[in-house]
Amino acid sequence: MCLSLSCSHHNPIACIVPPYMLRVLALRGDPATADMARSLLRHDEQMRDERAAFTSLPPGLQGVLPAADPDLCCPDRRIHDGEFRAALPGRLVRSEGDGPSGIPDADMAYDSAGQVFSLFAEEYGRNSLDGRGMPLVATVQHRRNYNNAFWDGQQMAYGTGDGKIFRTFLELSVIAHEMAHGVIQHSGGLIYENQSGALNEHVADVFGALAQQRVLGHEVHQADWLVGRGILGPGINGVALRSMKAPGTAYSDDLLGTDPQPWHMDQFNTTTDDNGGVHINSGIPNHAFYLFCAYLGGRSWEVPGRIWYKTLQDINNPMASFSDWADQTLRAASALEGAGSAPVLLLRRAWKLVGIAV
Amino acid sequence: MIIEIRSHGGFGGITAAAPPRRIDTDAQPADRRAALCAAFRPGALSQLAQTPCPGCPDRMRYAITVTEDPTQSPHSITLSEGQLPPEMLDLIDSV
Ligand SMILES: [Zn+2]
DSSP states (O other): OOOOOGGGGSSSHHSSOOHHHHHHHHHHHHHHHHHHHHHHHHHHHHHHHHHHHHHHOGGGGGGSOOOOTTTTTTOOOEEEOOTTTTSOOOOEETTOOOOOOOOOOHHOOOOHHHHHHHHHIIIIISTTEEEEOOOOOOOOOEEOOOEEEEEEEOEEEEEOOSSSSOOOOOOOHHHHHHHHHHHHHHHTTOOOSSHHHHHHHHHHHHHHHHHHHHHHHOOOOOOOOEEEEEEEESSBBSSSEEESSTTSBEEEETTEOOOOOOOOOOGGOOSHHHHHHHHHHHHHHHHHHHHHHHOOOOOTHHHHHHHHHHHHHHHOOTTOHHHHHHHHHHHHHHHHHTTTOOOHHHHHHHHHHTTTOO | EEEEEEETTTTTTTTTTSEEEEEEEEGHHHHHHHHHHHHHHHHHHHHHHHHHOSSSSHHHHHHHHEEOOOTTTEEEEEGGGSSSSSHHHHHHHOO
């Protein structure tokens, strides 16, 4: 909160509105409000710096409290139009603070990138994808009739779909999934093949779903647990690309085939396609995460999201197997919730139910 | 030259992400034919396969088969989308 000390020469709105709210306004307000919030935040930071110069922690607390990231505030979004060609990033059409571009895909990418930034910043204390405030660069209208979205190591890219198999890729769970690949990359990474690759996909799906649920305010039993809801073409028999609640049931179609995701280790798919089935076997940890959330109830982006985020930060094993990941989630849950706590017991039960002994 | 391209993978991890393509370079206008023949020469494709593609989450994979001479066996290679230069992807999309 603002200190009354700083109000004498401080914009009164910044004193009434705490920095947290200003960050929300900077993120979600209309361009004029967002501009005002950003300028107040800059001012507020200046004040904090000035205060810090006159303040020091008691010797016992130095090095104990986590260092607050002074830049954990606002996203720096840069949305480009690929103009249906493959070169990245394309023509810049909307920068941070700009009004709508008039290109619906670009404006959706902009708004959603803000919502995903907000999930990681406000719930897990992470400043952008790299934890150091990197710009959120995205290209929409990438290539022609392109049925895909991806993270290329530096930016997100979204096709428009061909209108038959896919109608769009601008959907929050998809956007959050791609951005989560960036977070994973900057958290030590998970090698993109076999079980570690399926974990990479799993973690991206988890934060894809959580971003969506948080925006909708959906608790576990209200949420649909779908990834890519509504992105399939109008003639395709399916609701989404993947289901975390019921892997293997998202679609069943003459053209697309049947959703191949298993939910139990007994159905683990050994294949060389798809980098060793990374988009297939992710169904197993996806379902364990869903079960854990369902046992726990409430908002999944809170305790379960925090446990998964901490696991990603702590695992330090790019070649982790499902079993390594499950063990690390239990360590994270014990650290955050207590060794004998209900979340730890329920988490162990969830992993057991999908055939992973922990 | 006959170029056949099957794509799979991508965000959906599905095999039918795009319909298979068959390009007969003889049926293309002269400038496009020249561009296609240069880009899809087996030697050029093998060189692209050396391009590193670290991580490459959600990228499409292209199984490419090139038949230069019907009397000889075709050349097949699978490349990640990240290994193909943008001009080549535009070329594929333009056909
Ligand atoms: Zn992915």
